Amino acid sequence: MADSSRTIAAMQAEQTQTDAAEHGINAEEWERLISRLGRKPNLVELGIYSVMWSEHCSYKSSRRHLSKFPTQNEHVIQGPGENAGVIDIGDGQAAIFKMESHNHPSYIEPYQGAATGVGGILRDVFTMGARPIALVNALRFGDPSHEKTRSLVAGVVAGIGGYGNCVGVPTVAGETQFDKGYNGNILVNAMAVGLADQDKIFYARGATPGNPIFYVGSKTGRDGIHGATMASAEFSEGDEEKRPTVQVGDPFTEKLLIEACLELMATDAIQAIQDMGAAGLTSSSVEMADSGGANGEGIGVRMDLDKVPQRETGMSAYEIMLSESQERMLMVLYPDKIDLAKQIFEKYDLDAEVIGETTDTGRLTLLQHGEVVCDIPVAPLAEDAPNYDRPWVEPPGRAPLDIAKYPEPEDYGEVLLKLMSCPDMASKRWVWEQYDRHVMGDTVDSSQSMGDAAIVRIHGTNKALAITSDCNPHYVAADPYEGGKQAVAEAYRNLSAVGAKPIAITDNLNFGNPEKPDTMGYIVKAIEGMAEACRVLDFPVVSGNVSLYNETDGIAIPPTPVCGGVGLIEDISKIATLKGAQPGDALILIGETKGHMGASLYAREILGLEGDALGPPPPVDLEVEKRNADFVRSLIEQGLVNAVHDVSDGGIACAAAEMALASGVGVELSDFGPERQRYSANFFGETQGRVILSVSQSDLSALIQNAELRDIRWNRVGDIIGEELVLPDDTYSIREARIPLARLREAHEGWLPTYMDGVD
Numbered sequence: 001m002a003d004s005s006r007t008i009a010a011m012q013a014e015q016t017q018t019d020a021a022e023h024g025i026n027a028e029e030w031e032r033l034i035s036r037l038g039r040k041p042n043l044v045e046l047g048i049y050s051v052m053w054s055e056h057c058s059y060k061s062s063r064r065h066l067s068k069f070p071t072q073n074e075h076v077i078q079g080p081g082e083n084a085g086v087i088d089i090g091d092g093q094a095a096i097f098k099m100e101s102h103n104h105p106s107y108i109e110p111y112q113g114a115a116t117g118v119g120g121i122l123r124d125v126f127t128m129g130a131r132p133i134a135l136v137n138a139l140r141f142g143d144p145s146h147e148k149t150r151s152l153v154a155g156v157v158a159g160i161g162g163y164g165n166c167v168g169v170p171t172v173a174g175e176t177q178f179d180k181g182y183n184g185n186i187l188v189n190a191m192a193v194g195l196a197d198q199d200k201i202f203y204a205r206g207a208t209p210g211n212p213i214f215y216v217g218s219k220t221g222r223d224g225i226h227g228a229t230m231a232s233a234e235f236s237e238g239d240e241e242k243r244p245t246v247q248v249g250d251p252f253t254e255k256l257l258i259e260a261c262l263e264l265m266a267t268d269a270i271q272a273i274q275d276m277g278a279a280g281l282t283s284s285s286v287e288m289a290d291s292g293g294a295n296g297e298g299i300g301v302r303m304d305l306d307k308v309p310q311r312e313t314g315m316s317a318y319e320i321m322l323s324e325s326q327e328r329m330l331m332v333l334y335p336d337k338i339d340l341a342k343q344i345f346e347k348y349d350l351d352a353e354v355i356g357e358t359t360d361t362g363r364l365t366l367l368q369h370g371e372v373v374c375d376i377p378v379a380p381l382a383e384d385a386p387n388y389d390r391p392w393v394e395p396p397g398r399a400p401l402d403i404a405k406y407p408e409p410e411d412y413g414e415v416l417l418k419l420m421s422c423p424d425m426a427s428k429r430w431v432w433e434q435y436d437r438h439v440m441g442d443t444v445d446s447s448q449s450m451g452d453a454a455i456v457r458i459h460g461t462n463k464a465l466a467i468t469s470d471c472n473p474h475y476v477a478a479d480p481y482e483g484g485k486q487a488v489a490e491a492y493r494n495l496s497a498v499g500a501k502p503i504a505i506t507d508n509l510n511f512g513n514p515e516k517p518d519t520m521g522y523i524v525k526a527i528e529g530m531a532e533a534c535r536v537l538d539f540p541v542v543s544g545n546v547s548l549y550n551e552t553d554g555i556a557i558p559p560t561p562v563c564g565g566v567g568l569i570e571d572i573s574k575i576a577t578l579k580g581a582q583p584g585d586a587l588i589l590i591g592e593t594k595g596h597m598g599a600s601l602y603a604r605e606i607l608g609l610e611g612d613a614l615g616p617p618p619p620v621d622l623e624v625e626k627r628n629a630d631f632v633r634s635l636i637e638q639g640l641v642n643a644v645h646d647v648s649d650g651g652i653a654c655a656a657a658e659m660a661l662a663s664g665v666g667v668e669l670s671d672f673g674p675e676r677q678r679y680s681a682n683f684f685g686e687t688q689g690r691v692i693l694s695v696s697q698s699d700l701s702a703l704i705q706n707a708e709l710r711d712i713r714w715n716r717v718g719d720i721i722g723e724e725l726v727l728p729d730d731t732y733s734i735r736e737a738r739i740p741l742a743r744l745r746e747a748h749e750g751w752l753p754t755y756m757d758g759v760d
Helices: 002-012 017-022 027-037 043-052 103-108 110-126 149-167 239-245 251-265 280-290 317-322 335-347 412-420 473-478 480-497 517-537 601-605 622-638 651-663 679-684 697-709 741-756
Strands: 076-078 085-088 093-101 131-141 171-178 187-197 212-217 270-275 300-304 328-333 351-359 363-368 371-377 443-445 454-457 464-470 501-510 541-547 560-569 586-590 643-646 667-669 691-695 714-720 724-727 737-740
Touching: 002 043, 002 363, 002 371, 017 027, 017 043, 027 371, 043 280, 043 317, 043 371, 085 501, 085 541, 093 110, 093 464, 093 501, 093 560, 103 110, 103 149, 103 187, 110 131, 110 149, 110 187, 110 251, 110 270, 131 149, 131 251, 131 454, 131 464, 131 560, 149 171, 149 187, 149 251, 149 741, 171 454, 171 464, 187 464, 187 501, 187 541, 187 560, 212 251, 212 335, 251 270, 251 335, 270 280, 280 300, 280 317, 280 328, 280 363, 317 363, 317 371, 328 335, 335 351, 412 601, 412 651, 412 679, 412 724, 412 737, 412 741, 464 480, 473 480, 473 517, 473 560, 480 501, 480 517, 480 560, 480 622, 480 643, 501 517, 517 560, 517 622, 586 622, 586 697, 601 651, 601 679, 622 691, 622 697, 643 651, 651 667, 651 679, 651 691, 651 714, 651 724, 651 741, 691 697, 697 714, 724 741, 737 741
Parallel strands: 093 541, 131 171, 300 363, 501 541, 667 724
Antiparallel strands: 076 085, 085 093, 093 187, 131 187, 212 328, 212 351, 270 328, 300 351, 363 371, 443 454, 454 464, 464 560, 501 560, 586 691, 586 714, 643 691, 667 714, 724 737
């Protein structure tokens, strides 16, 4: 009893500005806090304010700029503001999806950081009543030569596979890149997609006073305390010692939690529901209270923390409220459904307890050992969170890359082999073969192996969803506005390349310290570029995540605004992949080749350029992107193409090589470019808005007729033939290069397994 009295006294102790600073609350925020509260907070209250006002939870540096995104079109049911975005996919069904980051935790403890990132994003989706059907990951690691990179790759990939495989949701798409800019701060972005009936979608909003608050899932422990705060701060060398702030996941419990929640959702027992993610019980209870009431005016919450299931003894109110233990949910039930809910969760051997009730007070009131340890108004925690207009400066422009200064290489066959085997371009088979891509039985095509976007059948129908993840950080670093446009445009292009109508995106905006005007300039311009692309392409943002302070010892990561796109395929028989090229086909390029080499893979890997010397990225003409992508979709719909691939990193030569390897047949490219344009610019330039098509001779005239009717630029750039990839000679000095597919495959698929060989 004496111990509990001492604990309560510590929780109720008045805090100072020094205490606030240790919790990440600055002087201005401290004054705002005590002004709203009318007094100084105690320790529990300060902890709650610190996480709710953290960058991770409040988006205090980005909120005003995120409002620039379009968030609606005819398919959107729910945009940003809930656990995940919701789109109408017809027949009374909805797709629910979101992307989030687990960057700092994955650097500190790669296996658990990545695993719990997967678990958290799954909960965001099934919290809304959706059965998860697909996982996606976007990974960025440091230079392969850095001492930590191999172990980080091994841990992150094992964590993603270990959690996703065990919970039984296929990992179907993703991207993996390497750059020295991520040496001290890797990125692990996880996306989940689920399916639900439109009349069975659940929200965090809508709770009314007088109903029980129901805690379900795993017991609360001390893992993950201050995880949200840790994710809102820069790193320093040695911060790997922050392992106690990293959560520990249990995918088998998550699987049980999915099934139990979906079973309860079928009973009309739930009034509101929220995942306990960042900031745990604090954020879930505050967010439900803030969005509750008949008109969303907010309600109160009263909880007895002694009733919270705990796996450790002597936990304080501070620890209980800030713990980020995994596999937990918070619900507001209708009073007559408590026994039914308990029966369901007991069947799945999950903790399920009523820990409080909703009130009409508008306050968050917490009791422990019969004492009030927190009594604060809800509204200031959410609505009054800081909303900064951070100073920013326009990112500097770059002088164009003068490719003429550099001599043409002597052997373009060796150039192609070097590009296809470099860390960014090399096959990531070693990664995705550790993921179960076909569990649930509806994966038609995973983007890792055969296409520009994954294709997942909507169970029991002839429809499918297409899913992709895209971002070129090199473009964003060179020009964040154009780079932001390009991330969205490439997602639109990749979905279209498999025959899907692009519907909406989720995003994950990964940047450095927003308090630095230079960094804030990149954030602002990247968002504006993305927003412009979303408007022109009618491709709105329906959910997402902002991850800032991604830097170590003052060095920021490359700006990395990742775009996760979802599209709809109405007829699964009308799709295209990389794998369908047939001997005798013509290779057709849609789009104009302007030979843009700035910020390209060729400039980085062959010319060895870095930073400003790389020049600006290729400009993105959004009208051309839309017209060309829509045209490609129409060709797939008509069955006029055998294989499709977008042209991106490495230009036409690398795109053709990937198609050849996937299809198992050679490609002979022809010298097609503008007269006297440099050979390297023709074949390795990264002009945007382009797609290559493998077309049978019998369908070629129909395709050309369609293109001319719609004023689409096209070129015949080669033929599908033989067992080699052939780069042609030119009329000047370039020699023909012939690369056997076996050698190309060895180069493309050999780098990563060799690099990872022998890792612990």
